Amino acid sequence: MLETRKVATEELQIGMFVSQLDRPWLGTPFRIQGFRLEDQEQIRQLQQYCQYVLVDTEQADHPTSIELPKVSSSRKPLPVETIFYDRSIKGYTDQSDFMAEHTVARKALTALSGDLEDMYRRALDDDKLNVIRLKQSLEPLIGSISRNPDACLWVSRLKRHDQSTYDRSLSSGIWAVALGRELGLPRRDLRSLAMGAMLMDVGTLRVRQELLQAQRPLTGEEAMEVREHVIHGLDIIRSSGIMNRDVLEMAAHHHERYNGSGYPRGLEEDRIPAFARIAAVVDTYGAITADRGYASAMSPAQAMRTLYDARDVEFQAELVEAFIRAIGIYPAGSxxxxxxxxxxxxxxxxxxxxxxxxxxxxxxxxxxxxxxxxxxxxxxxxxxxxxxxxxxxxxxxxxxxxxxxxxxxxxxxxxx
Known part of the structure; x- marks a missing residue:
């Protein structure tokens, strides 16, 4: 049995480790699912939002290995319904454990990885994607993540070590669906997230590989050439008959940043489509946890800290927080x-x-x-x-x- 007990918020004390609330985390100012009480201000905040919490008695003697900044009580997170005002939000619970889901996830990802590789290779020849095949391949993945994301996260982590060109797009799809699941988006939106995340960088097929793999800083002209992968990607996606608005927006705006510092249009805050804001978080996490010519891969915990520090600067805070909950500080494979x-x-x-x-x-x-x-x-x-x-x-x-x-x-x- 897990060592937890129910504690009324009036009885909370500094040093207790809060592992669950009596309400969803996203509607509160608390940044991560699980935190230690360090001062009376945190206790007062909990009393404002909750009648009781679950306290993990086993965590009291072990500080976390990653300290997230304290939360300002002046900022109230936006409810997920506000971010996705035109979506039907639902709640997900784990329908299977890791052991039961592992074999299913491995089979689904092996098939999908092969299909992605074949699709990208064919796109090099005729600039078109086999959309029907991709949609069919995505269904087992979405089903597995909906039941329990951990198994897919584990298998994708293994595949990132076989140096395949298509691993990052596969992992991006998994992270995007896991985040969508955490946000409570319906299954049709999980499909869009998966497809958009896997195709948002397809335009790099038209960029010189020596630039993508450069071990040196790019010149201004070379950087502009790399940035054009956004335009190339939209061209390839549209020519393949994909008219899904969310997929197109993820490809078009996954390099936009919440403070307006991104490209190609310098959009900011809610002028960036919601699915593109998700894509930005996922794409950045994928980039900084992979070896690049100019930087070594970060550990998942370091990467989460980097995203967390950039909340409401480069990325919307609510989406960063949900991503941390979805993937975890120590995701499978760490x-x-x-x-x-x-x-x-x-x-x-x-x-x-x-x-x-x-x-x-x-x-x-x-x-x-x-x-x-x-x-x-x-x-x-x-x-x-x-x-x-x-x-x-x-x-x-x-x-x-x-x-x-x-x-x-x-x-x-x-x-x-």
Whole structure:
């Protein structure tokens, strides 16, 4: 059993770890699902919004490894219905656990990855996309993420290590759908998000590869050439018969920024279409968590911090916060160091205990490879006569200690 208890907000004390509220998180000023009470102002804020909360008694002794800035009480987040005023918002709950969903997700992503690769290669020849095939391939992915996003996040993390050209578009689609699910968007909108995220950079097919892979700063003229991938992408998408407004807007405006500093039109705030605002968050996360010619990949925790610091500057705050909840500080596939010194890979999260996921321990406390990796549920009870579970100390770079996620076979090693 998870160590949580229901506490009236009048009885809250500094040092308690709040893991759940009595209402949705997005309608409150609290930035992440799970936080430690550090001052009386936070307690007063909770009392304004909630009658009770769930407190994680296991978290009290373990500070988080990523400290998010305190929230100003002067700013009230916009309800999701306000952002997507013309959409039918619904709530999602996990319909399957990671173990049950893993095989389904792996099959869906393997098929979709192959279809994407074939589609992009054909587009190089005739500048057209096989839209019908793409739509058919997306359905298993959307179904899997709707049931439980963790399995797709894990499998996509593995695929990002096989250096395929199409991995980033695949991962972008997964992140966009996971964010749409967190926001409560209906399934038809999840389809649009998936397609838009996977196609928003299709215009790079017409950009010289030496510029995309440059190990040096680009000249002004070269940077303009790269920026033209937006125009090229719209041309390819329209010529393929795609008239979905949301998909077109994601391709056209995923480089716009909330403060007006983006391109191609310098749009700002709600002048940027809502789905394009989602695309901007997803695209940036994908860029900074991948190796680029001029920068090494950030860890997921570092990337989330970067996005968080840019909320209401480059990205809409409510969408950044929802993205953190959807993907997590330690998403599946993250390499982490535990408090006992061992090195592990995050397998799956528990929605109400995001700082205590299930991990696969790869190296012991002396950083020596284990003969057989061990699954460890950090959220497991640590009561009388049970060993105290370690916590996550810090997030590491994707290739830390030479760990190759591609060799991890959960199905063969653990029957998953």
């Amino acid at each position: 390499v982490v160091e535990l408090s006992n010194g061992s090195i592990a890979v995050v397998v799956a999260e528990y929605r109400s205990h995001r700082l205590r996921p299930t991990v696969l321990v790869m190296l012991d406390e002396h950083k020596r490879p284990l003969a057989r990796p061990t699954l460890l549920k950090l959220q497991a009870s640590t009561g009388w006569r049970k060993p105290k579970m370690p916590s996550i100390k810090r997030s590491l770079e994707p290739d830390a200690y030479g760990i190759d996620l591609g060799i991890i076979d959960l199905h063969r090693q653990f029957g998953i």
